[in-house]
Amino acid sequence: MWSSLPHIRRMTKLAYTFGRNGAAMSLTRAGLPVWFCKGFSLISRSGLPAREGARLQLAFAEMGPTFIKLGQALSTRSDLIGEELAEDLALLQDRIPPFPTHRAKALIELELGAPLELLFSDFSETPVAAASIAQVHFATTVEGRPVAVKVLRPDIHLAFKQDIDLFYWLAGHVENYLPAARRLKPLAVIKTFEESIQKELDLRLEAAAAQTIKENTALDEGFYVPxxxxxxxxxxxxxxxxxxxxxxxxxxxxxxxxxxxxxLVRQAASTLFKQVFRDGFFHADLHPGNLFVGHDGNLIAVDFGITGRINHRDQLFVAEILRSFLKGDYRRVAEVHIMAGYVPAHKNVDDFALACMAIGRPIIGKPLEEISVGQLLGQLFKVSAMFEMETQPQLLLLQKNMVLAEGVGRMLNPHINMWQLAEPLIEEWAQERLSLEGRARFFAEEAKEHAKQLPRFFKKLEQGMDCFDEQGIRLHPETIAEFTRQKEAWNRRWWGISVVAVLLLALLVFNA
Ligand SMILES: Nc1ncnc2c1ncn2[C@@H]1O[C@H](COP(=O)(O)OP(=O)(O)O)[C@@H](O)[C@H]1O
Ligand SMILES: [Mg+2]
Structure with a gap:
């Protein structure tokens, strides 16, 4: 109970902030009781936007960096939170006031183990950009090279840990006490979120990602990585x-x-295509703020905090799907999902093919410049989710990135389709990879994947047997059910106690 106190205090702040920004009722989506959220709705201020998503944006922004990142992460999960809310959360701005430059300098000196003057001959007092995790200063090295220095927010690790602990605590309660909300797999969602942020909190990883993409694309014309x-x-x-x-x-x-x-559009399409389909490792945050055009006409990318990885199997999966869509072969689209093991084989292929046609036809019928491959994939993933395809984070990231890149293409020239410009490249790739030999490799990899599952299967079997043989007990299903009933009753009571405690604390904290 005592260990829960910091969480309860923080959750009160959360409910209060959401309440003031008219977003308390949205917390019911995370499994919080309706009456509890209604209570906090009473304190909403006036003049708030009408859209739920817009009010949520305000609340997330006010709660600080981790919540801004969480909001952005949720914006890619329309499967969990719905289309409209996802679109609004995608607009969550990641620009927040900078932290003092003297703290940035102190952190640099501490971590690099040298006084600033020995590292840089010049360091900008004002940052060029400040976001939720880091800010960027321009500087000149003592050797005279102009550089950009990205520095993490001081204390970000601690702030992040506190928030993540709260999320786990909340998600644990939701999974334990609110069976209806279990479908949203809150613990799994938080775990994925934690892992992605952990990566962003170590700038050495970003450096390594930049270096890798630099090396992979070294011989490609028209694309540059600092x-x-x-x-x-x-x-x-x-x-x-x-x-x-x-x-x-x-x-x-x-x-x-x-x-x-x-x-430039051709360069953007070609580099994304090569990173995804040739290297299997791609810059996954290709929004306009991260792309520049050099004076020599090269496209330059910065910000390698978010990168994606896609294996040989998924490369072929995506390629085969898009190819079949463009050919209007919807049955093949459905079959490829089943072949790749993403949709269970017991699902009806014809029904799936019909659903694919329903989304494919209106899109493919459009004039070429209006077709968005990213959006087509997005719609497809929604349909495949209905056919029990588990969310594949790497494919979702790829799809989101395609939409971003297509946005950049449209910004540069609204009258062309970026994939059309990259067509010769795609043709060449398809001929090589979708050839007989390419398919042979695909199946070889498939076989390897299945082989990898076998040891796990045997291990499970073994564990199952251990439980019966060594312990020598075998519980009757009714006994187990009774245990579960008792546990859930206690859980419900505990949840009630927590909520009352939160309300009491809320009164204490905010009336103080
Ligand atoms: N190597 C660089 N050269 C020049 N400007 C840079 C460089 N890296 C970053 N910037 C500037 O700083 C901004 C923020 O950097 P970025 O790496 O995108 O951080 P964030 O992850 O906060 O978006 C960029 O949009 C760009 O204006
Ligand atoms: Mg950026």
């Missing part, structure tokens, strides 16, 4: 070559510099 300065990089500090370029969203400046926008 060099990592490893001597000035640590867990909380990432120093990279400073690039100068025009933000990709500044179309007027791109034109003024006499650069060919169509060429």
């Amino acid at each position: 060099e990592v300065d490893w001597q000035r990089t640590s867990q909380s500090v990432l120093t990279m070559e400073r690039i100068t370029g025009i933000p990709v969203s500044d179309v007027a400046a791109i034109d003024a510099a006499g650069l060919d926008r169509n060429r």
Whole structure:
């Protein structure tokens, strides 16, 4: 009980903040009781936006960095929170006031183990950008190289840990006491979220990702990744070559510099295609703020905090699906899902094919420049979820990134389809990989995957037998059911006690 107190206090703050921003009722989606949320709705301030998503945005932003990230993560899970809310949360801004520069400098000195003057001859007092996890300063190294230095927010690890602990506590309660909300798998969602943020909280990983993509794309024309300065990089500090370029969203400046926008669209499509389908490792945050155009017309990417990995099997899976869609072979789309093991074989292929046609036909019938491959995939994943396909985070990330990249393409030229420009490349790839030999490799990999499952299967079998043989007890199913009933009754009581405690604390804290 006592160990729960910090969580209860923080949850009160959460409910209060959500209440003030008119978003308390949204907490019922996380499994909190309706009467509890209604109580906090009473304190909502006036003049709030009408849309639930917009009010949630305000609440998440006010709760700080972890919540901003959680909101953004949830925005990709329309399967859990619904289309409309997901769209609104995607607009959650990741720009928050900077932290003091002296703290950034102190952190750099501490982690790099040298006074700032020995590292940089010049360090900008004002950051060029500040987001929920880090901020970026421009600087010049003592050797005279212009660099951009990304520094994690001080105390971000602690703040993040407190919030994540609260999420686990809450998710645990929801899973234990509210069976109806179990379908949302709150513990699994939080675990995935924690893992992705943990990665972003170590800038050495971002540096390594940048370096890897730099090496993978070294020979590709028209795409550039800034060099990592490893001597000035640590867990909380990432120093990279400073690039100068025009933000990709500044179309007027791109034109003024006499650069060919169509060429840029082709470069964007081609680099994303190569990273995904050739290297299997891709920059997964291709929004306009992370893309620049160099004066030589090269596309430059920064910010490698979010990257995606896709294996050979999924590369072929996605390629085969898109190819079949474009050919109008909807039955094949359905079959590929079953072949890849993503949709259980007992599902009716014809029904699945019909559902694929229902989403494919309206899209494929559009003029080419209006077709979004990313959106098509997004719709498909929704349909496949109805056919019991488990969410595949790597495919969801790819799909979201395609939508982002297509947005950049449309910004540069609304009249062309970026994939059309990359067509020769796609053709060449398809000929090689979807050839007989390519398919043979696909099946070989399939076989390997299945083989990997076998030891787990035997282990499970073994564990099951241990339980009966060594302990020598065999509980009657009725006994087990009775235990479960008692546990759930106690759980419900405990939940009631927690909620009353929260309310009492709320009164104490906010009337103080
Ligand atoms: N190597 C760089 N050269 C020049 N500017 C950079 C560089 N890296 C980052 N920036 C600037 O800092 C901003 C934020 O950096 P980014 O890595 O995208 O951080 P965040 O993860 O907070 O979005 C970028 O949008 C860009 O304007
Ligand atoms: Mg960025």
